[in-house]
Amino acid sequence: MRFAVGGVDMHDFAVVGAGPAGSRFARRATQRGHDVVVFEQGEVGKPLACSGHVSTDIWSFTPDGAREDLLQNEICGARFHADGPDSDAYRFYKDEVVSNVIDRVGLDRTLAAAAGEAGADVREGNTVVDLTERRDHVDVEVHSPDGLETHRARMVAGCDGPRSRVREAVGLPDPDELLHGVLGFTDEPDSQEFVDVHLTVPRFFAWRIPRGEAGVEYGLATPPGDDVTAQFESFTDGYGVDTDRRCSGLIPIGPADSVTTGRVFLIGDAAGHNKPFTGGGILYGMTAADCAAETIDPRDPATLDAYERAWRDELERDIRLGHFVRGAYSLPEAVQEAGMALFEGEIGVHMDRPTSLFSREQMRAMLSDW
Template identity: 30%
Template sequence: MDVVVVGAGPTGLMLAGELGQSGVRTMVLERRPEPSGTAKAGGLAGQILQLLHYRGELAGFREASTGPAPPARFPFGGLHLDFTRLEDPPMGAMLLPQPQLEGLLAERAIERGVEVRRGHEAVGLRQDEDAVTVELRGPDGPDAVSARFLVGCDGGRSRIRELAGIPFPGTSFPEVERLASLTVPDAVTVLDDGGLEIAGTGRIPFGYTATERGVFACSGMGDTMGVYTAEVEETEYGDDVPMTVAELSASVTRVLGIDLPLGAPLRMTRFGYSAKQADTYRVGRVFLAGDAAHLFPAGGVAINAGMLDAANLAWKVAGSVQGWAPPGLLDTYSDERRAAAERTLLHTRAQVALRRGHGPGGDALRALFLELTADEQPLRRLGALMAGTDVGSSTSDAHPLVGSFATDRALRVDHEDPRFAGLLRGGHPVLLDLADRGHLRELADAWAGRVAVLGAAIDERPADALLIRPDACIAWAATVDEPDEAASSGLREALTTWFGAPTT
């Protein structure tokens, strides 16, 4: 076996599918005997949608979606940020509850030759210079599996992280968050602005309300209503203890002080928030990804971050398995994705401060914040942070796009430009020639079979050529009209740095 992935959540299954696509022999181990039916997350959001577009897979995920794309208005620290006034919002979402998402990703992985074993719990770990072995407790008793690499995608309480001895510093917040989507009962009327009118009680505004007892939020759309509460509690709930409508109702009463009629549940979940990050995402042949590597104190970001971890790691591990990976390539995974997680921790920790403030001070903070986001540039910056595309900047002597994601805005093309559907199909890097620079294409041909070469014409192109990695990160760019000698030298260095020695 080449790679063992522990954990069959979105991160682990995404990673397994990416590895399988590259021909890497992969096994997924999951301690639960059956997939969970709990919709901990309601869909996909952020940069992962752009990556799926580049993979040529976005249409398939849309077919599995449970509804039309929601408008670009997203919660942020007790507020809602409205990106709909921007022609090209930096943040988008897709409704795809986690059980359906995991089913789709599992099918994708299995079709690519991945073996998924459920009911196998990791209980031990050992590694040497050549292999890593995970000891298991399975339905038939003790077992063990060895591979060249092991990736822990087993959540915030990761057993793999613990066995590998990787510290996980940070803060756990003493709050219980409850989130539900329900039908609208007869005593409730959904208002045009998303608020609710309660018979005998009055109007509850759309959005968040902070009280001394916690935070409440509601939103209505058509024949459904969303309800959210957050409050400090001493009770600890296990992942296998389902939330009930009665439990949610009691929480609303405690936080808001009213009896809110609730309809039939469509989706219900309960969770806690932590702000934590592993000291490293790699120890020898053992890696961490997703919640095993980082926890964020806000919703809507974890799946995006975890699946982007998987996309970053998969092609680097594949390069090592296939023998072309240059020295140090595997180490760039921890460096890059820890830096990306720091950006996500920055804005999610800020959200904690925004949503927990109550009284005149908290109201003033949120009002001022909304005033600042009325301007386009702050709104775009926050959207990029939420989408996971603000992962840092390039070095001072490189093109400004180097180190960033190849977003629609970066390429200066329309959203989901059909010419780029499948740009990174199969997980291969691409040299994208935007100015008919034949000498650059000829140079890249020396990496044939490893790097694809494509041409396109873009009005007001951002660069003459872009080297785009399989995770949609821009590894190199030629400035417009850059001299041939300088452009060739830069491209050769980038190709060698990221994709090893030429094949011819």
């Protein structure tokens, strides 16, 4: 319900950013009867800075019919290489589809449209430039097509990505690290079922993703301070390709110590809801968005504690174990080769859940090779 206070409309929630986290939260909070306005600085989904490689769980977060529109390719496993394209490949796979390559711009548009259909007021071309927490509401300064406006909300959801302005405005901690990711594309159709992973980049990896009719994607991410362009060119030279279309973005490595203040909370990349061993954050952000919608009452700031507990229960163990998995990217090449040779074959691991490394399904898959 929206009320006017001192002549200014009071929203239950103002959401900053219409990426997957913001749109998912807006849709769920609206469905629970809250008045929600979403401010998106540009056009939803643009600019692209993501591979859109996700587990098949994605379809439980999208409206009916989205899979037909967004699916580009189905993936059953990965070929891991300790070095470039000519080095030995170690195959890890399931006998079923484990992940999908999807149209990421289309995903954002689909999720924002679903939020709008649920009743959220999604406003493109609206940049949040500042916010101030008051005793019983938050003032949100927005640069809109009509000029500078002030909006009021009982609470603000900062879903504004890795370099979150909301996080900075309220003094919440930055992620431990911001990796720099680069993507480049070639046009030849490729619908094979394997992605390639190359452990050639310091403390991360490079990848090749077949995107069906949409072509092939080459990408990598490097820690801050590394020459990401030189790394990318050396990687694509190894494949003998020239990528004409390129884009780049940041990947936050968390988790954060705190993502809530008195009336502001962060979701998604802004909160470090991301897998440290792959950089994937679409599913984690939407999972945390559901935690927020289920636990936060905009009239009761004490419920923000319940949100902190809920997302940590869902994600924190997997994020922490993800750091451990990432440590393997820095092992000496000979150790990596030996480890991959030992474990290659069919796996039972869920790509979003490193804790499933210790599942009965994974143990059965490993033992079946012996």
